[in-house]
Amino acid sequence: MSDVKTIGVLTSGGDAPGMNAAIRAVVRSGLYYGFKVLGIRKGFNGLINGEIEEMTARSVGDIIQKGGTILQTARSALFKTEEGLNKAMSMAKVFGIDALVVIGGDGSYKGARDISKLGMNVVCIPGTIDNDIGCTEYTIGYDTALNTVQDAIDKIRDTAYSHERCSVLEVMGRHAGYIAVNVSISGGAEAVILPEKPFDLEKDVLKPIIEGRNRGKRNYTVIVAEGVEGKAIEIAKEITERTGIEARATILGHIQRGGSPTVQDRVMASRMGLKAVEVLKEGKRNRVIAVKNSAIIDLDLDEALQMKKDLPEELILLSKILSL
Numbered sequence: 001m002s003d004v005k006t007i008g009v010l011t012s013g014g015d016a017p018g019m020n021a022a023i024r025a026v027v028r029s030g031l032y033y034g035f036k037v038l039g040i041r042k043g044f045n046g047l048i049n050g051e052i053e054e055m056t057a058r059s060v061g062d063i064i065q066k067g068g069t070i071l072q073t074a075r076s077a078l079f080k081t082e083e084g085l086n087k088a089m090s091m092a093k094v095f096g097i098d099a100l101v102v103i104g105g106d107g108s109y110k111g112a113r114d115i116s117k118l119g120m121n122v123v124c125i126p127g128t129i130d131n132d133i134g135c136t137e138y139t140i141g142y143d144t145a146l147n148t149v150q151d152a153i154d155k156i157r158d159t160a161y162s163h164e165r166c167s168v169l170e171v172m173g174r175h176a177g178y179i180a181v182n183v184s185i186s187g188g189a190e191a192v193i194l195p196e197k198p199f200d201l202e203k204d205v206l207k208p209i210i211e212g213r214n215r216g217k218r219n220y221t222v223i224v225a226e227g228v229e230g231k232a233i234e235i236a237k238e239i240t241e242r243t244g245i246e247a248r249a250t251i252l253g254h255i256q257r258g259g260s261p262t263v264q265d266r267v268m269a270s271r272m273g274l275k276a277v278e279v280l281k282e283g284k285r286n287r288v289i290a291v292k293n294s295a296i297i298d299l300d301l302d303e304a305l306q307m308k309k310d311l312p313e314e315l316i317l318l319s320k321i322l323s324l
Contacts, residue, residue, distance in 0.1 A: 004121065006036040007202070008052065009151055012043035012104035015257055016141025016267035019069040022103050024060040026125075028274045031057055033281050038095060043104075045076035047088045047299065052095050060217050067144075068324025069257045073104070079111055086198040090314040103127040103140070106305070109288065113301055114288045123276045124288045124301065127269075129257055132176035135304035136290035138228045141271065143264040145256045146182055152252055155188035157219060166190075166209060166220040166239050166247040166312050170232035172256045173225050177311050179256070180225035184319045190220045192319050193235070195227035196311045205235065206242055208323055213245065220245065244273040271296050 009214050023039070030037040031037040039050040039059070062069050077252045078084035092100070102112040105128035112122040126133045129145035140175055149171050162169045173179045177194035185193035187300045199205070204320055209220050222239070226234045232249040239247035261269070274287045275296045279287050288304035 001282050004035065004098040004280050006038060006096045006311075007093070007099050007101060007277070007280060008038045008040050008042035008047070008092065009055070009071070009101040010043050010103070011071050011073045011127065012102055012108035013073060013075060014105065014128060015068045015073050016129050016139070016257055016263035017144035017257070018140040018269040019103055020060075020063040020066050020128050021071065021261060021266045021269035022140055022273040024064055025073060025270040026101050026276055027055045027060045027226055029274045029277040030094075031275055033277060035277070035280070039071050041276065042074040043076060043108075044079040044084075044088060044115075044161045045074045046072075047091055048084055048093050050094065052091075053300045054066045056195050065260050066258075069103075075107075076111075078309040080114075085114055085118060088097055088115060089120060092120060098279050099123065101125065101273075103141075105130070106133055106162055109133075109301070113286075113305060116301065118200060119278070120246060121177050121285045122301065123279050123298075124304075125272045125276055126288075127292065129179070130173045131178040131201065132174060134307035134309045135288055136292070137300055138189060138268060138291040140269045141257070141261070142178070142264055144259060144261045145179060146186075146255050148259055149179060149252060149261055150186050150249075152255070153183060157187075157221065158252060160219040160221070160248075163246065164218050166222065166236070166245050168222045168224060168232045168239065168247055168249045169235040170224045170226055170251040172252070173227065177225045177227075180223045181311060185315065185322060186225040187223070188322070189190060189223045189319070190323050191250060192223040192225075194225050194316070195229050197316065199228075201230075201235070201238060206239065207237065209245065210243055210322065213243075246302065270285065
C-alpha cells in the first residue's frame, strides 16, 4: 500500500502540447483515488520558491484543448546545485508533498532523479515534442508538432510552386531527427538532413533536386533537423549558388511547440497521467511512465535514464525511396 497522501505535479523544460491534458489527468485521477494534489508553478524553480497551490477538479477544467502548460515551466540552474536541491526538498516538506509527478524531457528526468536521492518519491511523464526519450516510443506533444510542421510545409509549397523555388525548412528536435524524417515522408520532400546521419551536400541534396527538375518538377522541399551542422540558411545559399534554383530558408522555430493538442496527444497524455497516479497508489517509488507497443507501462527511473533508442532505418530509407 502507498504511504503517499499529497502529490505535487509540475511541468519542466520545454513546453509541449498535451501537457495540460496530463496535468488534468493527474489532478482528477489523484482526487478520485483520495490524494491531495498540489500544482507547482514554473517547474523545479517554483518548487524552490514555494509557488505551490492546491488543485481541484475545477481548477483543471477547460484546459485539455489548450497548448502550453497552465503551470508554466522554467529551467532552473539553482536546482542543479546541492543548495537548490536542499531548498526544494525543504519546501516540499513545508507543503507536505510526499511524491512529485514531473512532466518533461530527459533533463527533467535527471532533476527528478537528483531530488529522489534526497528521499522524494518521483514519477516522470514524458513530455517533449522531440520524441527523443530513450525509454519510451512516444512523448506528449510529438504528434501535435508533426501536424503543425506538416501544415507549414503545405502552405510553403503553395508559394514555392508559384515561383519555382526550393524551400529549405529547419524543424525542431534538438539532436534527434524524429520530426524531420517523418515530415519528410508526409510532406514529400526531396531530401532530409538528420543529425543521426552524416550527409553529403552534393549527393544527398543537390543531386535529387537537379534530377527532380530534369523530370519536370517545379518546386522542391528540403527538411533540415535543427541539430545538423550547416543549417537551413547556409544550405539554401548553397542550393541557389550551385543549381541556379532559387532557394529560401524557413526556420519554423517555436511555432512547433504551440497550438491545441491533437486527439492522440490528449488521449496519450491522459492515459499517462492516470498511470502515474496508479503507480503511486500501488506504493511504487521512482518510476517513469512510458509507451511500449501502444501499452502504458512504468519503469525504474535509473534504468530508464540509461536507455537509448535509434531513429528507425526503415523511415530513412522510405524517405529516400519516395523522394524519387
